[in-house]
Amino acid sequence: MSENSPTEKPALLGGAPVVSEGPSPWPISDEAIANVFARLQSSGAWGQYHAEHTQDLISNFRQQYQAEQIILTSSGTSAVELALRGLNVSQDDEVILAAYDFKANFTNVVLLGATPVLVDIDRESGQLDVDQVAAAISSKTKAILTSHLHGGMVDMVWLRNLADERDIPIIEDCCQVSSRAVIDGRVAGSFGDVAVLSFGGSKLLTSGRGGAVLTNRADIAQRIRLYNERGNEAYPLSEMQAAVLVSQLDQIEERHRRRLIGAESITEALGSETCLRPFTRCPKAISDYYKFGMWYHETLMGGLSRDLFCRAMQAEGVPLYPGFAALHRIHARRRFRQVGELENASYAHDSVVILHHPFLLKGRQAANQFREALDKIQEHATILKNVHLS
């Protein structure tokens, strides 16, 4: 038996962790990053507003996303706000979004005086249930805001058709995928009238903070620029950040592939496991993984709560965390309108767990370690259940 056989005590109870080499680093401080900081220092570009790196980044995004207009921003959150402003969302309008989504997307809609209209998610894929969007549309609907979440992909082909029929613009939130995420042969981000990216510290492409708005619609870009440019940009991304981002561009493909292998291997290693089921994938899509989403089934894990399960996995060295809080569960009723009972979003609120992407870069080793940690915890679930953590 290996040192870390499942009979070993869980790390949460003092045993040796499955992952002995420590956490997978993110961001990765490789040679490309070291070089870019050295060049920034010697050229003085670190002190500039905009120069060649900003231009390189914009050209790259233009090409990757087939979007003519690129507005670099200070965060993904500010990019979502600008996208909403670009569509003229204001007082008394409605914006449709999934009841399970990034909190700031909801808050941004409210900030503009509009009402979020919450639609349920799909019970298997964890993504916006596009079949329910039609029922959410009213005469006040100004936009549909949708995010590709936790390794799943929204069926944008279906949503685009509906939006075209009803003449409603889409904001496509691509903060959790790279430019390698593809739906029906088209890059994710090219389906929305406007798309947003995030370069936050934990994201797949990162400069600590930062974001971008992408669009082919000149009217949207112009409205955003009018708001953002006040003789000076209100939500800027610096040349220094752009340089750090540019240095990561040629690694997107390789890292994407490794994450796919990691996620596929874990899915295989889980097999028909019922206590933990990966989000199902959209058949016409190639996904990417900022987080790898799974449904956790507490009762099939000896009654071990999701929080304790995640804490136990983390102690083993597996970066697994509870997912988002569902929006209808954390905001006052008067802030939103809801469509139906939102039971799947409620289920997600209680049972989604998400694995952080750097772990996936280990490929097949990620699957072995994940499975080993899971087996260990499964075996000791009834003891772990009674652990009291501060």
Ligand SMILES: *Cc1c(COP(=O)(O)O)cnc(C)c1O
């Ligand atoms: C990270 C993220 C954002 C924006 O995040 P910032 O930290 O503001 O850059 C928006 N939407 C989703 C789905 C995200 O995951």
